[in-house]
Amino acid sequence: DMAEELYEDLPKYPGLDHMSKEELLDMIKEAGIVGMGGATFPTSVKLSPPPEKKIDAVILNGAECEPYLTADHRLMLENPEDIVLGLQILIKVLGVSKAYIGIENNKMDCVETLTNTAKSDSRIEVIAFETKYPQGAEKQLISACTGREVPSGGLPADIGVVVTNVATAAQMAKTLKTGMPLIERICTITGSAVKEPKNLLIKTGTLYSEIVEQCGGFIEPAVKIISGGPMMGIAQSTLDVS
Numbered sequence: 653d654m655a656e657e658l659y660e661d662l663p664k665y666p667g668l669d670h671m672s673k674e675e676l677l678d679m680i681k682e683a684g685i686v687g688m689g690g691a692t693f694p695t696s697v698k699l700s701p702p703p704e705k706k707i708d709a710v711i712l713n714g715a716e717c718e719p720y721l722t723a724d725h726r727l728m729l730e731n732p733e734d735i736v737l738g739l740q741i742l743i744k745v746l747g748v749s750k751a752y753i754g755i756e757n758n759k760m761d762c763v764e765t766l767t768n769t770a771k772s773d774s775r776i777e778v779i780a781f782e783t784k785y786p787q788g789a790e791k792q793l794i795s796a797c798t799g800r801e802v803p804s805g806g807l808p809a810d811i812g813v814v815v816t817n818v819a820t821a822a823q824m825a826k827t828l829k830t831g832m833p834l835i836e837r838i839c840t841i842t843g844s845a846v847k848e849p850k851n852l853l854i855k856t857g858t859l860y861s862e863i864v865e866q867c868g869g870f871i872e873p874a875v876k877i878i879s880g881g882p883m884m885g886i887a888q889s890t891l892d893v894s
Contacts (some may be wrong), residue, residue, distance in 0.1 A: 662831030668740060676745050680824060683833040688819035689713060690880060695820055699745050705809040710742045711797050714755040714762060714818045717784070718881025723838040724818050726851045728755070728762040731822055732769040736776065738821025741828065743775060746814055751776045752797040753818070756783040790815045841867045845874040861891035 665671065665679060681696035701707055712735065716724040728735060735753070743751050753770070755763050757780045770776040781796040791802045793815060800811045808815050823834050835856055842849035847868030854863060860877070864870065878885035879893075 659830065659832075664831060665828050668737070668744065668828065673745050673747065676741055676828075679827060680741075680745075683823075683827040685820065685823050685827065685834050687817055688823060688837060689817035690884070695816065695824075698814060698816065699742070701809045701814070706812055707746050707809065707814055708748050708812045709750045709752065709798060709814075710739070710746055710748055711793060711813060711815045712739055712742075712751070712753045712818050712821055713790075713793055713815055714753055714759070714766070715781075715793060716759070717756060717789075718883055720842050721840045721881050722842075723840045723851050725759055725762060727819055727822060727838055728759070729765055732765050734822040734825035735766065735818050736770045736773070737825035737828070738823070739770075739776060740773065741824045742814070742816065742821060749775055753778045754793050754797050755780055757781060758783040839863070843874070845870045845872050847871045857894045859891065860888065860893055864891060 663679075663682070668676075671679070677696055677699060680699065681694075685695045686692040687695060687698070714724055714728055714735075716722070739751050739753065743749075753766055753776065755766070755778065757763070760780065763778055763780045767778045770778060779797050790808055794800055794802060794808055794811070794813050798813065800813065802808055802811055819837065826832060827834075836853055837856070838851055839854050840849075840851050841863055846864065847870065850867055852863065852866060860879075877888045877891065879888050880886055
């Protein structure tokens with residue numbers, strides 16, 4: 653009942669076909685949507701490039717090239733419709749006619765799933781590329797999908813491209829359909845010290861200690877607890893953080 657009451661108070665959006673670019677951008681801003689690949693850069697800012705930067709392509713990053721992480725992998729398998737709808741929102745906001753979903757070739761199940769989901773939209777191309785770190789970095793991803801090269805010290809917008817994460821696109825779709833702002837994300841909890849490694853959908857603000865407890869706790873002392881991927885993550889001194 654509480655959930656139903658909560659949803660009653662959320663904004664009711666009329667759907668992609670009935671919303672302007674400006675209305676979609678406002679929805680993204682009001683929902684607090686940020687880059688879900690880890691950087692948490694405000695998506696509404698990324699989707700508002702200066703007029704002199706002419707954007708003609710958008711890329712969704714489904715590489716997830718950090719070892720051990722499988723949150724985006726599960727999202728692509730379980731919610732491909734949301735990812736494609738989110739990409740269609742991006743296409744409309746940016747006014748582009750070409751979109752890519754880049755996925756490493758160690759996730760061919762995701763390539764197949766998203767290719768089938770997006771097959772009715774000729775603007776969207778799913779690309780499988782070589783599995784290697786740091787393939788998920790923006791510059792490598794742009795090169796793999798479009799062949800373009802971001803100039804040294806430059807940004808993707810300098811060569812007409814916007815890149816965002818598959819989970820960011822899925823959140824846009826979720827907000828469009830339900831009005832729910834960004835209040836949760838999928839996280840991978842793994843490593844030899846965790847009793848039951850798994851992916852969980854976690855509310856923002858949940859303590860790491862509660863998350864580890866949900867995974868059965870530790871079966872051996874954890875030498876190091878890392879927030880983020882093992883290559884780019886930051887070691888934590890306590891589990892009493894959100």
